[in-house]
Structure formats: C-alpha cells, structure tokens
Amino acid sequence: MKVCIAEKPSVAKEIAQVIGASTRMDGYFEGNGYQVTWTFGHFCTLYPPEDYKPHWKRWDLNTLPMLPDRFETKIMDDGGVKKQFGIIKKLLNKAALVINCGDAGQEGELIQRWVIKQASYNGEVQRLWISSLTTEAIKTGFKDLKPAEDFDNLYYAGSSRAIGDWLLGMNATRLYTLKYGGFKQVLSIGRVQTPTLAMLVNRHHEIENFQPRPYWELQTLYRDTKFNHTEGKFFTKEDGEKLLGQVKGKDLVIMDVVKKEGKEYAPKLFDLTSLQVFCNNKFGFTAEATLKLVQSLYEMKVVSYPRVDTTFLPNDMYPKIPGILKGLSAYTSFTESILGGTIRKSAKVFNDKKVTDHHAIIPTGEEKPLNGDQQKVYDIIVRRFIAVFYPDCQVA
Known part of the structure; x- marks a missing residue:
C-alpha cells in the first residue's frame, strides 16, 4: 500500500479525491492502492533541555550554554496529535x-520529515511537489513524483533553523x-521576536522624543497649478520672507x-508580503487577516500556494x-485581447533564477463562489495576473 501524508486534513481530502482513495477511515482515506493520511501542523518538537540532561531542568547560570551532543525530537504533548500520530505510525x-x-x-x-522519522519508517519515500491544489496540478504531481533525497538540503535548512532557534531561545x-x-x-529571547520588539521599542522612543x-x-498658484520653491522648507520665517520679497x-x-x-x-505579481501590504492599504486588512484569506483561497483551489x-x-x-486565462470567465472583457494574439513572455514575469520553492501568487483558472473579503483578495490577484500580459503603456 502507498501511504500519502498531507499537512492538513483539507489537503488530504483533495488529494484523496483525485487519486481515487474515496473510502473515509478513522484518520485517513483509502482506495485504489493508496492510503491518504494527514498531520495538522507540527506534530514533533525538539526535546526540552531536561530531556537531554536532568540537571538542565534547573535554571542556573552554571549550566549555560546548553549544547546537546545530538538534537532529538518527540511527539507534542497533545491528545489529538498523539492519536493521529498513532494512526500514521500504524x-x-x-x-x-x-x-x-x-x-x-x-x-x-521539516514537519513531514520529523513525523516520518519519529514513526521509525526506513523504507522508500517520494515527494509530491505542487504549487496549487487543482485536479490538474495534483495529477501532474503524481505523474512526476520525485525522490525524497532531492529535497534533503531543504530539510537540512529547516532543521538547522529549528536547532538555531532552540540554541538561541533556550540559552539566551x-x-x-x-x-x-x-x-x-x-x-x-528569540530569533524573530527580539529584533521585532527592538524595532517597536526604537520606534516608540523616536515618537516619544520627537521635537x-x-x-x-x-x-504660488498659476493657472490652478501649485508651484513650490525647489529648495523646500524654511525653518526661519525671515529666510522665507527675504526670498518672497525678491519675487x-x-x-x-x-x-x-x-x-x-x-x-x-505593469506592477509585479504578488508575493505574500506585497499582497499583505496592498490589502492593508486598499482594504485595511491586517497581515494575519490577508494570510488567512489567501490561504482559504488556496485551499479552495482558486489561487496558487500563498506563502x-x-x-x-x-x-x-x-x-x-x-x-x-480562459478559466477566468468573469474577466473575459480583460482576457479576450490577450488570448486573441501571442501572449507575451517577459523576463519581468518569467525567470527561473528568481523562483525557489514556489512561484508568485496567481489564480489557477478555477472559479468558485467566494465571500466578500475573499472576493476582494481574489480580484486583486487576478487583475495583477492579467495585467502583466498586457503591452507596456506608452506615456508622454
């Protein structure tokens, strides 16, 4: 039996439907020679200090720095996590x-490798590498499964980041x-939280000490057009009046x-940060709200992977x-002129050297009913996508 491990139940369901694993079991789907199970975020965590050495449990300067000889993981102390991990292990x-x-x-x-390792599985592992959850993308991904070893460096990078966070966080x-x-x-103290907090504190001090x-x-106003003096501001009224007297x-x-x-x-396609900035400026959405909305659009298969x-x-x-473009039926007034000729291929859009794990956020061509806020985010992603294929605008 081939066992597929997805990162979320919703993703597992989409994959199961495409590959024919249609029977719902406790904690997984089964059928057509596949079993599709899932995690839900991090199941494993690095050992706390006391699991390495009992005396590290005591907060004492004499125990610092704590440098384990080898870092190990364990299942998180959560009933739901332990139950689902038991299913995965079986x-x-x-x-x-x-x-x-x-x-x-x-x-x-990192999430999936830790789970597979924790389950003591030593057999063959292959990797499904897709950027959207459309039926076409999943089918194509399963036809082109890659050896897990191709992604070892990605795992090492994630593992190193986690270990670095542990060393800094626990010791500092x-x-x-x-x-x-x-x-x-x-x-x-943390790799992300400490510099972020420092930025907030410094900005607070700047505001508090602003003079x-x-x-x-x-x-001057001429023909309803305001002209400003090119040298800018005067910090003494006398300097301004002196120049005013001359003109x-x-x-x-x-x-x-x-x-x-x-x-x-045309503006560039969206990455997550630029999408969050745009949505904050246009709609007043927080970064977290935008992430949740675009994540929901991804899980509905209408946009590509957002992070x-x-x-x-x-x-x-x-x-x-x-x-x-043909799938964007609600935008045919914009896409007809593009589809009527040869679609331009610009280096400002297509560049293999600038793409690592995933490409920019774009629509998938599938359309589904969306709520108000989802529609706002989806609309700007679609319009930005269409815009990059229009000819550049001549301005004088």
Missing part, C-alpha cells in the same frame, strides 16, 4: 512506499532572565519644458497561461 509500519505530500517549502518539508532566555529578570519575570519644529514654505509682484516665467516618452510597466517570497514565474509555467 499505516507506515505496513507501507510499501510513503509519499510526502506536505506543503512544498522548507517548513512543510535563561541568561537574560537570570541576570536581569525580576521576581517570576521571564525575559523571552516638532515650525517651518514655512514658499508657494513678489514679478511675472512667473517658464524657462524650460522637457517632454519625454517612456513606458509604464511565497518571489514575484516571478518559472519558464515552464508559460504554456499553462492560456488555460488559466
């Missing part, structure tokens, strides 16, 4: 092949707490006009563009 004990269907990225690789938190913490006050300074500007009552003379022709390029850091597409996506 399936893996009888598996002829395991297919890692985790999210195609560093964290997804104890050090700062013991040296500077008050009664029962833990000073938590406003009055300034003056020299402006007041005199004619405004336009000495030179420069006219240039240029091209206005990405690139604004480019790989070259092998180019042949799929017409099919995606």
Whole structure:
C-alpha cells in the first residue's frame, strides 16, 4: 500500500479525491492502492533541555550554554496529535512506499520529515511537489513524483533553523532572565521576536522624543497649478520672507519644458508580503487577516500556494497561461485581447533564477463562489495576473 501524508486534513481530502482513495477511515482515506493520511501542523518538537540532561531542568547560570551532543525530537504533548500520530505510525509500519505530500517549502518539508522519522519508517519515500491544489496540478504531481533525497538540503535548512532557534531561545532566555529578570519575570529571547520588539521599542522612543519644529514654505498658484520653491522648507520665517520679497509682484516665467516618452510597466505579481501590504492599504486588512484569506483561497483551489517570497514565474509555467486565462470567465472583457494574439513572455514575469520553492501568487483558472473579503483578495490577484500580459503603456 502507498501511504500519502498531507499537512492538513483539507489537503488530504483533495488529494484523496483525485487519486481515487474515496473510502473515509478513522484518520485517513483509502482506495485504489493508496492510503491518504494527514498531520495538522507540527506534530514533533525538539526535546526540552531536561530531556537531554536532568540537571538542565534547573535554571542556573552554571549550566549555560546548553549544547546537546545530538538534537532529538518527540511527539507534542497533545491528545489529538498523539492519536493521529498513532494512526500514521500504524499505516507506515505496513507501507510499501510513503509519499510526502506536505506543503512544498522548507517548513512543510521539516514537519513531514520529523513525523516520518519519529514513526521509525526506513523504507522508500517520494515527494509530491505542487504549487496549487487543482485536479490538474495534483495529477501532474503524481505523474512526476520525485525522490525524497532531492529535497534533503531543504530539510537540512529547516532543521538547522529549528536547532538555531532552540540554541538561541533556550540559552539566551535563561541568561537574560537570570541576570536581569525580576521576581517570576521571564525575559523571552528569540530569533524573530527580539529584533521585532527592538524595532517597536526604537520606534516608540523616536515618537516619544520627537521635537516638532515650525517651518514655512514658499508657494504660488498659476493657472490652478501649485508651484513650490525647489529648495523646500524654511525653518526661519525671515529666510522665507527675504526670498518672497525678491519675487513678489514679478511675472512667473517658464524657462524650460522637457517632454519625454517612456513606458509604464505593469506592477509585479504578488508575493505574500506585497499582497499583505496592498490589502492593508486598499482594504485595511491586517497581515494575519490577508494570510488567512489567501490561504482559504488556496485551499479552495482558486489561487496558487500563498506563502511565497518571489514575484516571478518559472519558464515552464508559460504554456499553462492560456488555460488559466480562459478559466477566468468573469474577466473575459480583460482576457479576450490577450488570448486573441501571442501572449507575451517577459523576463519581468518569467525567470527561473528568481523562483525557489514556489512561484508568485496567481489564480489557477478555477472559479468558485467566494465571500466578500475573499472576493476582494481574489480580484486583486487576478487583475495583477492579467495585467502583466498586457503591452507596456506608452506615456508622454
């Protein structure tokens, strides 16, 4: 039996439907020679200090730094996690092949590898590597399963990040707490949280210590157009009045006009950060709200994988563009002119060197009913996608 392990129940369900595992069992789907099970986020965690050495349980400066000879993982102390892991372990004990269907990225690789390792599975593992959950993408992915070894470096990177976080967090938190913490006050130190907190504190200090300074500007209105003095602000009124005295009552003379022709390029496709910034500016959505919305769109199979850091597409996506555009039936007024000719292939859009785990966030060409906020996010993703295939705009 081939056992597929997805990262979420919803993803497992989509995969199971496509590969014919239609029978629902307790904790997995089965059928057509497959068993499709799932995790739900991190099932494993690195050992706490006391699991390595009992005396490390005590917070004492004399035990620092804590440097385990070898880092180990264990199942998280959660009833639901332990139950589902037990199901996964039983399936893996009888598996002829395991297919890692985790999210195609560093964290997804780490989550699934730790589970497979924790279950003591030593057989063959293959990797499903897809960027969307459409039926076509899943079928194509299963036809092109890759050896797990191809992604070892991705796993090593995720594992190194987790170990680095442990070393910094466990040691620095104890050090700062013991040296500077008050009664029962833990000073938590972390790779992400500490520099982020420092940025907030520094910005707070800047605001608190800001000293406003009055300034003056020299402006004139000519034919409903406001002109500003090119040297900007005056911090003493006398300087401004001195210049005003030199020009007041005199004619405004336009000495030179420069006219240039240029091209206005379409904005780049979205990565997660630029999407979050755009949605905050346009709709007032928080970064977390945008992430939840685009994640729901991904799970509904209408957009590609959202947790990405690139604004480019790989070259092998180019042949799929017409099919995606044709699927956007609600946007035919925009896509007809593109589909009527040869779709442009710009290096500003397609660049293999700028794509790592995933490509930019784009629509898949499938359409489903969406709620109000989902529709807002989906609409801007689609419009941005269509825009990059339009010819550059000539501006004068």
